[in-house]
Amino acid sequence: MALIPGIFSSDMAIDLGTANTLVYIRGKGIVLNEPSVVAYHTKDGKKQVLAVGEDAKLMLGRTPGSIEAIRPMRDGVIADFEAAEEMIKHFIRKVIRRGTWTRLKIIVCVPHGATPVEKRAIRQSVISAGAKRAGLLSEPIAAAIGAGMPITEPTGNMVVDIGGGTTEVAVLSLGDIVYARSVRVGGDRMDEAIVSYLRRHQNLLIGDSTAERIKTSIGTARMPDDGRGAVMHIRGRDLLNGVPKETEISQAQVAEALAEPVQQICDAVMQALEATPPDLAADIVDRGVMLTGGGALLGDLDLALREQTGLSISVANESLNCVALGTGKALEYEKQLRHVIEYDI
Ligand SMILES: Nc1ncnc2c1ncn2[C@@H]1O[C@H](COP(=O)(O)OP(=O)(O)OP(=O)(O)O)[C@@H](O)[C@H]1O
Ligand SMILES: [Mg+2]
CATH class of the missing domain: 3.30.420.40 (ATPase, nucleotide binding domain)
Structure with missing residues (x-):
């Protein structure tokens, strides 16, 4: 079927992911891509937002007692409502001028398995963050559209x-x-698998961000042909004597650590x-x-x-970017894809 783009406005599509949030503006494309993290500072019993997105991610696992870095999304749905709302509000403010908020429509994608309660929480947080209308789109449909698959055939x-x-x-x-x-x-489970592998096999404690770095640098789902593959230097804490320790991890070890999530x-x-x-x-x-x-x-x-x-x-x-691009495309071609966007639940 022929698709006709809608007219320009600041209507937006949001991929509210467990790891990253992306914002797409109609007619402009992806305008924001930041980690889904919010950092709070508590002073005299009052909680204040200190940083959101990229800056807040740098604080994960490195915060003193008065600062708390939170990932508001877990398993694709909202785990911390207040933080999710703060995060969405912050990102919307970052990409559009205030005056254009009055008729703001937002389409957000949600995991296919999300329950009605989880869907309502996502819709509510978008409305509280300033949208007048919030539509929901199932994530696999968004991913397929974004990947350019001919889903209407x-x-x-x-x-x-x-x-x-x-x-x-x-x-x-x-x-x-x-x-x-x-x-x-998903990716979080892979990071956890690397952390637990190093704890069990090398008595080494590493943080989640180090595990993610190992995964994205040398991570592999298959045993390397030479039985070892590339190696990476890593630092963590020796669990036997509590002091910092430097060692290395090979691709073969990462493949072993990731075998279960891959399976x-x-x-x-x-x-x-x-x-x-x-x-x-x-x-x-x-x-x-x-x-x-x-x-x-x-x-x-x-x-x-x-x-x-x-x-x-x-x-x-x-x-x-597929899910954000696909949700954005659903916004541009809403007339043709109306049947898959839910406005009232
Ligand atoms: N090169 C790479 N190799 C392996 N994993 C990677 C690589 N680059 C990114 N990742 C992982 O991809 C994950 C983030 O992917 P993505 O942005 O699609 O998730 P999300 O949309 O936020 O999450 P979800 O869809 O589950 O809510 C992270 O766990 C990240 O570590
Ligand atoms: Mg996603």
């Missing part, structure tokens, strides 16, 4: 969005979801395939699977998935 398309908190596997046809499943495994992602894809009606499953065998989200960038994850499922796997261009 009568063929089966599978998208796997691997975020910080969740992995959503969905099969889409004719512009809607035929099957979707959300598993609470859980493979299992979710297999289950989706088994639950998909046969004609649509045959389409997926022909067309392959599209990976989106930051977790899709894990080294060799596409290869590991191909080996386990036998399907051809592609990683979307701009995989970290």
Whole structure:
């Protein structure tokens, strides 16, 4: 079907992710991309916002007693309502002038598995942050649109969005979801797996941000061919004597640490395939699977998935931006995609 863009305004689309929040403005594209973190300062019993986004992320795991850095989203939904609202308000203020707020409409994407209560919390926080209307769009639909998949055609398309908190596997046809499943495994779980591997195997305690750095630098879903791969110097605390310690970790060790979360992602894809009606499953065998989200960038994850499922796997261009781009596109082409945007729940 032909899609006609809507007229320009400051209506926006928000990808309120567990790890990152992205804001898209109609007619402009993505204008903000920052970590979903809020830091509070408590003085004389009063709590004040100290930093939001990039600046607040630098404080995670490094705060003194009077400062608290919070990640308001967990598993793709709001875990701390007050902090989520502060964060959304801060980001909206950063990207648009106040005068243009009066008719502000915002579309936010939500995990497919979000409950009505969780959806209402997201909608409410956007309204409290200043929007007049808030529409919700299912994340797998947004991811598929953002990855450029032909979701309105009568063929089966599978998208796997691997975020910080969740992995959503969905099969889409004719512009809607035929099957979707959300598993609470994503980038955060991978970071935790690296922390716990080093604790168990090297008596070394590292912070979550060091684990994330290991994952994004040398992380891999498959054992390296030479059995060791690249190595990275790391620092942490020796659990035996409590002093700082420097050591190294190899790609083979990271692959071992990540084996369980990677397996859980493979299992979710297999289950989706088994639950998909046969004609649509045959389409997926022909067309392959599209990976989106930051977790899709894990080294060799596409290869590991191909080996386990036998399907051809592609990683979307701009995989970290797909959900925001897709939600933005839904805003631009709202007339044609009206049936998938929920305004009243
Ligand atoms: N090169 C990389 N290799 C592995 N993981 C990566 C890489 N780059 C980013 N990530 C991970 O991707 C995750 C963030 O992805 P994304 O922004 O898609 O999540 P999110 O949308 O905030 O979360 P969710 O969709 O679960 O709410 C983080 O855990 C981050 O560590
Ligand atoms: Mg996401």
